[in-house]
Amino acid sequence: DAKTTQPPSMDCAEGRAANLPCNHSTISGNEYVYWYRQIHSQGPQYIIHGLKNNETNEMASLIITEDRKSSTLILPHATLRDTAVYYCIVRGSIQGAQKLVFGQGTRLTINP
């Protein structure tokens, strides 16, 4: 599995866009970039994923660089409820199922 590198922590003001970077320089051609988050004492929550094109859904946008060695998760209008640890993951596979390998993530704090 490709290793990912994220800053350990970030702060963002409520209502502003939160931009969370992730480096995955050893990603291989058929590996996807996934983002999950985990609010304190809850299970992880899927946010978004992509292969090479930028993606957007109701929660966030994902921008992947052309060389695929890094990506940025964008929360366009952060709220206090977005305070969580955000994990950038590159898919790992075992036979027919898909193992997720979480790193240390980025602890995002949204400030009022």
Place this chain on the structure above:
Amino acid sequence: DVKVTQSSRYLVKRTGEKVFLECVQDMDHENMFWYRQDPGLGLRLIYFSYDVKMKEKGDIPEGYSVSREKKERFSLILESASTNQTSMYLCASSRQGTETQYFGPGTRLLVL
């Protein structure tokens, strides 16, 4: 709305007890997973299952067993609980051929 439920949010057991952690998903997913999460160690895969009655070892299966008698239910069993099994246990499920995993709320187990 997708839903993964776990039988308990908090559990306290004594060393040597047999412990059952139950997970149920209502999405008709083929794949189910058990992870444990510990501070500084991230998420680690214990066991997974890609079909009824099928199971595969993850990265840290020692001390654990699993059971998948029905598609929607995946049970994690600690045959003889030990203090080093104190942890947050997370169940997840995914549809065959897709990468997105949906997590339950977690069970925080304390073994005394």
